[in-house]
Amino acid sequence: QKEVEQDPGPLSVPEGAIVSLNCTYSNSAFQYFMWYRQYSRKGPELLMYTYSSGNKEDGRFTAQVDKSSKYISLFIRDSQPSDSATYLCAMTNSGGYNKLIFGAGTRLAVHP
Amino acid sequence: DGGITQSPKYLFRKEGQNVTLSCEQNLNHDAMYWYRQDPGQGLRLIYYSQIVNDFQKGDIAEGYSVSREKKESFPLTVTSAQKNPTAFYLCASSPGGMNTEAFFGQGTRLTVV
Numbered sequence: 001q002k003e004v005e006q007d008p009g010p011l012s013v014p015e016g017a018i019v020s021l022n023c024t025y026s027n028s029a030f031q032y033f034m035w036y037r038q039y040s041r042k043g044p045e046l047l048m049y050t051y052s053s054g055n056k057e058d059g060r061f062t063a064q065v066d067k068s069s070k071y072i073s074l075f076i077r078d079s080q081p082s083d084s085a086t087y088l089c090a091m092t093n094s095g096g097y098n099k100l101i102f103g104a105g106t107r108l109a110v111h112p
Numbered sequence: 113d114g115g116i117t118q119s120p121k122y123l124f125r126k127e128g129q130n131v132t133l134s135c136e137q138n139l140n141h142d143a144m145y146w147y148r149q150d151p152g153q154g155l156r157l158i159y160y161s162q163i164v165n166d167f168q169k170g171d172i173a174e175g176y177s178v179s180r181e182k183k184e185s186f187p188l189t190v191t192s193a194q195k196n197p198t199a200f201y202l203c204a205s206s207p208g209g210m211n212t213e214a215f216f217g218q219g220t221r222l223t224v225v
Contacts, residue, residue: 008152032212043118043202043216044155088154092212099170100145100214104154 003027006089006103015112019076023089023103026070030091030101033065035074038086038105047087048074079110115139118203118217125190125197125224133188133220135203141215142208144186148172149200149219158201161186162208190222198224 006023013019021035031052036044048063050056056063062075072091076083089103116137125131137144143162147155157170161180175194180186186205190197200221206214 004154006154034213036216041200041219041221043116043218046213046215049213090155090214099157099160100155100212102147102155104152 001026003101004089004091004103007106008104010107010109012109012111013079015079015081015110017079017110019079019083019108019110021074021076021087021089021106021108023072023091024070025072025091025101027091027093027101028067028070029093030070032092033063033072034090034100035061035063036088036090037083038088040085044088081110081112084109116203116205116215116217118201118220120220121218123220123222125222127224128192130189130191131222133190133201133203133222135186135188135217136184137186137203137205137217138184139205139207139215140183141205142183143206143214144180145204145206145214146170146176146178146186146188147202147204149202155202158188197222 004025033050035048038044053065053067060077064073086105086107088105090100119134145160146158156172159178161167177189202219203217204214
């Protein structure tokens with residue numbers, strides 16, 4: 001079993017839809033959670049960074065962490081064609097050695 | 113303009129040759145990382161370095177080598193011992209300590225011909 005599981009998709013939605021992307025994990029020691037957006041043939045871009053449980057909102061993006069269920073989510077409101085990309089979740093359990101464990105990524109396509 | 117610069121963007125290598133991928137950052141970050149990305153497998157850690165002159169193997173270090181002589185630079189050498197080197201290579205850096213936010217370069221696509 002992988003430490004971090006993420007549905008690879010692809011996920012196809014119409015413009016304006018609310019998108020929900022999710023990851024589950026098995027290591028209860030994870031405390032720092034990140035979401036990255038990666039366009040084709042580009043490096044990942046950090047979208048959201050959260051510590052422990054709770055919600056964090058930034059514009060159209062909301063990140064949720066439920067440590068009791070070992071489940072994290074990224075919501076995208078009013079999705080745009082420019083949101084079409086692969087979304088990677090990542091997490092780590094220590095501030096001393098920052099080894100990020102990545103999910104495989106979910107491919108999202110937002111069509112006009 | 114702060115960031116992480118990887119070069120070259122595309123690299124072709126003949127079998128049996130060593131190649132070196134460059135990674136430079138001007139973010140004053142202590143920690144630097146090399147990841148390999150293959151389709152459907154996410155990112156896998158090759159090597160990481162938390163401070164100058166120190167580095168540690170990641171999950172798939174065999175066939176790779178690194179150095180960290182300067183804070184700004186963390187080059188990766190793909191040796192002929194790496195059996196399947198064709199991949200997308202990503203360099204990242206983070207401030208270190210309790211700050212785990214990692215930022216990535218734009219990647220180098222290596223192809224063995």
